[in-house]
Amino acid sequence: MRIGILSDIHVDINLEAGSPVMDGLKSAITAKGLDKMIIAGDMASDYELTLACLHELEDATGVACLFVPGNHDIWNECHPDITAWDAYDQLKSFTGNLANGPRRLDGDWVAIGDIGWYDYSFGSPEFSTEEFDRMKIDGRLWQDKVKAVWGCPTIEMHRYFFEKLEKQLQAHRNRKIILVLHVLPLQYFTVPEPNRMWSYLNAFLGSTQYGELALEYDVRYVLCGHVHYRKQTRIHNTEFICNCLNYSDQWIKDDPAEEIADVLKIIDIN
């Protein structure tokens, strides 16, 4: 089974920048002969557009998509009156959304996933929890503060997703697991620049606990996004892959179709 992997497609932001990505994405999915596509969040900053794009991809390619929401997908930017929970629940109408529960794949394989959240463990210890709670440094506001309205403390959101995923991993521990998150499971994927701003903002990228969880349950692949990197590393039996399409001003190629064809990663679980 050939599975395509991509995250942080940001259809709306790339379109506004003059770089439509949907046609290139459909072409790449078809050309690479995929059996399944996994999208690790941040399809768009509007849950309605995210849903429309997921359905459009499946309809045009005939390839089933699995998906976890990203923080942008649950933002209220286009729907100021809704909470993050409202958008999160709406996104469950897409049956391939792993927030609905694990999905069996070929043989012993299973895909488990959810957005995940952050617990500040990737932030520098020079900052306090209260400083991280403000989500603002040197005039820069981390947009989740105002656009991802969960209505409960940040670290509780991480605990919620962590415990939900842990239960699912326990229930499938004798299977070969692909764990899909939007946030980061490893420090390795955080922004390495030794500057004050990112030593603070890394706090909002994920949690060390997801990586520890993956290793505890001998997960075969952990897929993530969020940080706009394309990096991969292996620890024991676990392959950790962060494979983001990103914003067009971060691309190597000018043409969306060429960039997507180069970036789309494939794992073969046969």
Ligand SMILES: [Fe+2]
């Ligand atoms: Fe993100």
